[in-house]
Amino acid sequence: MDQAEDRLRLATALAEARAGLAEGGVPIGAALYDADGALLGRGRNRRVQDGDPSLHAETAAFRAAGRRRTYHGTTMVTTLSPCWYCSGLVRQFGISRVVIGEAATFRGGHEWLAEHSVEVVVLDDPGCTALMRDFVITHPDLWNEDIGAIDE
Amino acid sequence: MDQAEDRLRLATALAEARAGLAEGGVPIGAALYDADGALLGRGRNRRVQDGDPSLHAETAAFRAAGRRRTYHGTTMVTTLSPCWYCSGLVRQFGISRVVIGEAATFRGGHEWLAEHSVEVVVLDDPGCTALMRDFVITHPDLWNEDIGAIDE
Numbered sequence: 001m002d003q004a005e006d007r008l009r010l011a012t013a014l015a016e017a018r019a020g021l022a023e024g025g026v027p028i029g030a031a032l033y034d035a036d037g038a039l040l041g042r043g044r045n046r047r048v049q050d051g052d053p054s055l056h057a058e059t060a061a062f063r064a065a066g067r068r069r070t071y072h073g074t075t076m077v078t079t080l081s082p083c084w085y086c087s088g089l090v091r092q093f094g095i096s097r098v099v100i101g102e103a104a105t106f107r108g109g110h111e112w113l114a115e116h117s118v119e120v121v122v123l124d125d126p127g128c129t130a131l132m133r134d135f136v137i138t139h140p141d142l143w144n145e146d147i148g149a150i151d152e
Numbered sequence: 153m154d155q156a157e158d159r160l161r162l163a164t165a166l167a168e169a170r171a172g173l174a175e176g177g178v179p180i181g182a183a184l185y186d187a188d189g190a191l192l193g194r195g196r197n198r199r200v201q202d203g204d205p206s207l208h209a210e211t212a213a214f215r216a217a218g219r220r221r222t223y224h225g226t227t228m229v230t231t232l233s234p235c236w237y238c239s240g241l242v243r244q245f246g247i248s249r250v251v252i253g254e255a256a257t258f259r260g261g262h263e264w265l266a267e268h269s270v271e272v273v274v275l276d277d278p279g280c281t282a283l284m285r286d287f288v289i290t291h292p293d294l295w296n297e298d299i300g301a302i303d304e
Contacts, residue, residue: 051218053201053217054211059206062205062206063204063205068298070302085240085241085243088241089206090234091254092235093237148222148245150222
């Protein structure tokens, strides 16, 4: 998979993240693609919008893709390094690749995934990093709630 | 926490699992309790019922508990060893204890959780084991779909 294609897919995930921010939500977006590059599902963190802590961006995209017999060959594209919850999703369902916008503001389980045969690509996208960095600064309580972090 | 209390809580999770079976679903149930023993949320796997692959029993119970600032001191009770997806949930959100009905028909990430400071109790409950063993034998396709397993 060439990086131009991955960057195009990241734009879809980033559009989800920005839509989430506009709704007052946690600005993380994701999209799941099959081996042929077809979009299976896209989504964004819905903690604020739906009052639902179980819908992180990756789980929202996974949910939107519906029931599937296999995830072999699929790629999960996400604006931010996936937390343990979303990394566990990727490992359990055998999602083959993870493309990550940035891992500078938060490091989840992507190195663990790479150790377990998942192809991991970190794009170091400045747009993703700026979006998340601003959010963490302006909404520390909401961000800590979303990752289960204990306040200082 | 004494084991009698844990077994009482397991009965709630098992009631969820049995309700799921009666609905034609994957018979796994879970319930989340706070440090004082109050029920925060309960749920069951909803893959079949809602066509939603993101709702495993543990994520359904977590969702039912709504938004919370912290999970410190909480206990997740589940009829079956949590898969990587649900183990990731427990680790990310800092759920303190996991009580498991059985880990004989499926071993998820509970040992990994124990390595990461989660208190893990496996009750070896015959009712949970029988329910799951029968389901795996009678519905292998649905079970493999639910854990992303590749068919033989």
